[in-house]
Amino acid sequence: MPGLDDVLHGGFLRQGVYMLQGRPGAGKTILANQMCFHHAAQGGRVLYTTLLAETHERLIFNLQPLSFFDTSRIPEQISYLSAFGTLEEGGLKGLVEVLRREVRASKSTLLVVDGLVAVEESAATKRDFKKFIHELQIHVSFLGCTVLLLTSASAEPVGPEHTMVDGVLELHDNRMDRRAERELEVKKFRGSSYLRGGHAFQITRDGIVVLPRLEAMLQEPSREDPCKTDRVSTGVPQLDRMLHGGLPCASTAVLFGSTGSGKTTLGLHFLDESSKSEPGLLFGFYETPPRIFLKARALGLDLEKKHQQGVFHMLWHPPTERILDGLGNKLLTAVREHGIKRLFIDGVDGFQRAAAHPDRISHFLAALTNELRVLGVTTIYTSELQDMFTSDVKLPISGISSLVENILFLRFVELRSRVYRMLSIVKVRDSDYDSSLQEYRITSRGIELTDTFESAESVLTGDAKLASPLKPKPKRKGLLRKRSR
Structure with missing residues (x-):
């Protein structure tokens, strides 16, 4: 046994x-x-x-x-x-x-x-x-x-x-x-x-x-941390440029956003870069494999072909009564068996719902994340925010931000009676990045970053306003005369 x-x-x-x-x-x-x-x-x-x-x-x-x-x-x-x-x-x-x-x-x-x-x-x-x-x-x-x-x-x-x-x-x-x-x-x-x-x-x-219990079995990771400096593409070229080349290799990122903001879509772009050298895995709780393939086709992504080639794998678990450690062990087994390097966990709150004791979820995720890092896996989690339009953003899982190196924030923004989608990079540990607030659209070609919100203010609250024009500063004549001498 x-x-x-x-x-x-x-x-x-x-x-x-x-x-x-x-x-x-x-x-x-x-x-x-x-x-x-x-x-x-x-x-x-x-x-x-x-x-x-x-x-x-x-x-x-x-x-x-x-x-x-x-x-x-x-x-x-x-x-x-x-x-x-x-x-x-x-x-x-x-x-x-x-x-x-x-x-x-x-x-x-x-x-x-x-x-x-x-x-x-x-x-x-x-x-x-x-x-x-x-x-x-x-x-x-x-x-x-x-x-x-x-x-x-x-x-x-x-x-x-x-x-x-x-x-x-x-x-x-x-x-x-x-x-x-x-x-x-x-x-x-x-x-x-x-x-x-x-x-x-x-x-x-x-x-x-x-x-x-995962946090007891993996009190320490199973091997040394490789600490690579390579970058891994997100599958969205404009986002890669904002990240100065992509996500750091063997790091963990979390996508925060409300329903419909495009979290799963961004994750599918990430998995569309799967290859023999970087096999991918989707570990999901909500959308079935047929629906994932249907969504990918609508975005112009051919994940079904990659699945047939054996470079992309899927594990789906309906969010019914599950055992938290059973999910964790199954995930790590699949990662080791297939040599997974790109992992997309669609719905980290699925782990939370499976926990008989919710207070242990942060310890569970810490053990899981540390083990994935030393296995050389670049991981993206999605985490759903409950409110679609609110200035008061509360993270659904306490302490998750301290467990990950990268945080991306997706949200809806209202401006002039129209709703826009906004992407913001909040954190990339030990690396510089483009901190501009970017509008993005979901088209038949997938996610496209279009423009910044430079002309607006209060964008992160979800209720943006056009920025007031900057007034020119008054000239100081005395100072100018002094310089002319």
Whole structure:
């Protein structure tokens, strides 16, 4: 399970004893069986023991739809044992002896005990329960076996069994208003570092998919920052001249603008420059691929041909219930697989809507942006302003301006009962640029910058006025006479 291995920095340590706890329905049984079948596929042998749990027939019936289930592994590599009767008759000592004997006989390298709560209820004291885990740990360690204990979430903050095992993993099913999100947290893990905090996971047809929290997994970028000084064309020649050659290579830009201002159109120009040396990717939330191709054709851009040539790629995600880290991991996977150098993320607020905890969005974007930079990707985000005509501009995501090197502002301007589109470069880090306010139009040839707003004032407020003519300064006769001498 790659995502879980990332959280655990490589997986479980051999011959360790680990506890997996969570409420009924959290996914414990699926996770344990997924590990078992993977372990068997790698040549290991598994003993899966149940204690007052569902029957083996029901267990196998429920596992069959999952892709990892392989009936050919049973019973040669994976054997199922019901030991509740042994627990009833022989108590904790009898159960330890049966487990020791069966692990030795089957030469198992992984032991799962499903239903540890039954053992706890059978123990006369908490000390007896801890003693059971201690004896089990000694026996299986001698036999070279790793143990996974499944139990319901403990009512106590720290149960007595937690002190005995090498690691504790807890599965949650959190409810946020009408939305629910599954979460895995490592509470304890001896002998190794791990990613702390909660990590989202999903139960799919392939089993459990763990999605490590991006800002935890990428606390530091994966490689050194190349810090190139090259320029990357925006696809709009006049804008490239304003930027003194284009956007800085491997930098991040954000386009702020209200709906209809041309943010997506500018992004399509940027992607129309995709090539074998600079593959492009559109990561969008709102417009479907067919609509993107239709829009590009209307602008005179042939993105469909570039898509067929394999130099332009698209990933579309409807802004429904999504997991933030799933989006981030999918994006980075596509960037690495296709060697993407031009990335257009149409609707950065799509990430914000996917966040179960909106307050972490700035940390998420910081980790994502830093990783894209070191991968040599020049990125453009779009961010929609809520109000079309207002002098009070509020950024939709707090702190985003500090995460990017370049900021372009698109807005509508009213002048003499007519609406114009205006483009302004607000920021290009460590570089000079043309700071004039430019009118632009969207035509059948795409975006065209036409003229500046030199004859107007208060343009950035959206309510422009014609500038008053400058009055000539009065002459100072005395000064002129002095100079003439």
